[in-house]
Amino acid sequence: MALKNVIGIDHAVVMVKDLDKAAENYKRLGFTVSPRGTHSAHMGSGNYTIMFDPDYMELLGVLTPTEHNAPARSFLEKRGEGIERIAFTAVDSAAGAEEIRARGYTPVGPTDFERPVTLPNGTVSAAKFRTFQWPTAEAPGGVRIFACQHKTRETVWIPELMTHANGARRLKQVLIVSPDAATDAAHLAKMIDNAVRNEADGAIAVPSGGDRADFVFLSKDQLGKRYPGVSLDGLPDRGGAGLVIAADLAKTEQALGATGVKSGSSICVPPAAGNGTLLAFVKA
Template sequence: MALKNVIGIDHAVVVVKDLDAAAETWKRLGFTLSPRGTHSAKMGSGNYTIMLDPDYIELLGILAETDHNVPTRNFLAQRGEGIERIAFTAIDSAAGAEEIRSHGFEPIGPIDFERPVPLPDGTISAAKFRVFQWPVAEAPGGLRIFACQHKTRETVWIPELMTHANAAKQLKQALIVTPDPAKDAAHLSRLIDCEGRSEADGAVTVASGGDRADFVFLTRDQLAARYPGVSLAGLPERGGVGLVLASHDLATTEKALGAASVRSGASIVVPPASATGTLLAFVAG
């Protein structure tokens, strides 16, 4: 990636209707979840995190309606549960915001916020962030993007939260369905100044940077061909729909997921109906 202050995918934001019910769903899939976090009154949201290495998944729910969370509420009303946003890691959010401005995109922010974090020793600390967004209208494949600077990584990547019964290790791909993969991939490429590459099946991959997960833009038919036997019921025609995760051990993954998953080619897959609107594909890695 040519951007100097923004590196690859940091986390995927899965928006859910009922935050605590969603947490129980993901726990049943063998994930270890952080204690529930509550954001500021202005943000009006709460979350659970699923910590991987070097990235994570965030389950985000609306706790109170505010001006700040209008886009998220609109997403839930129009799409339902699923991947609403993808965050990049920002080395320096203020410099990153200026960097995308120099590329012709007016940033939103940066803004600072924090949430309380219960630590394993029983004390309470805080997770502190500085974030900025690309313009809301700049959503390639219907997926909003932003960048997150972690000011207190030690209160987010807590070792006790990083081991999962399903052997999840890290994110490998974020899957975005679209009728026009090439067009939407090119849109993302412009936003992050990174070229895409065409795949044999017609999908287009855009690297997010470094050793972080890739973005993969593909049609719904191409998604179905990649994961035969997996129900795609409930997925939109355009938007973020799935995450590919590396597993330490696929046999462990398959055992932990049980009847919630199906074997599809070399992947163990949880259909979106069983994971709050998000297809989860586990691969060896």
């Protein structure tokens, strides 16, 4: 029985070492990047968002070391930049936390927080959230998961931020490499009370819910066969590897220029050029 208060993927969190440099890099890749957000002193982090419909990407960086961001700092030290966690959309975080508790997972939270947002007209508002996490130790494929309830969608999904020169429209897949993809996929499926689906090349998909993006677990070798000609340098053997993004490929090709690598029906940004994240653009 699927979770009632947690629906599919909300956003992918790419952990970066230098937040402002990462934002400039993604602008060069043709993304429209939000103004920088600064979280609370307790969180000690800041972010930039890249808004799609109905999901988005978040570039996250540590501004001041705190107890709260210790797992993120540990990730950067051990892995380097890349996909550190994935958020689900929570309809009701408090109810969602109780749902996973009933399934044997002690939730972290719910926690309320907000960050200032500068709107296109220059006024300052706030983006407000209520989140909860599955236990930190429960990280299928080395990727943590949490759920995010948006209290102020209008200050996050801002129309001016949702059109991208590279034609990006939405997330289609989150790619997670693992030497034991079957075990890691089954782990996630249990955590979100969903089923697995076998792919033709032996990879294993876990639908995240609704019409949102799927998780795809596969070995690094399988990933290389999916995207021939694309250097996977910088990716771990186990961890978040990439994002498949539905896009207008004519715009993608023009915006990426020499950075884009044509691979089958995809146009890819290698991990080394995407802050530790393979970006595979596919026809929307």
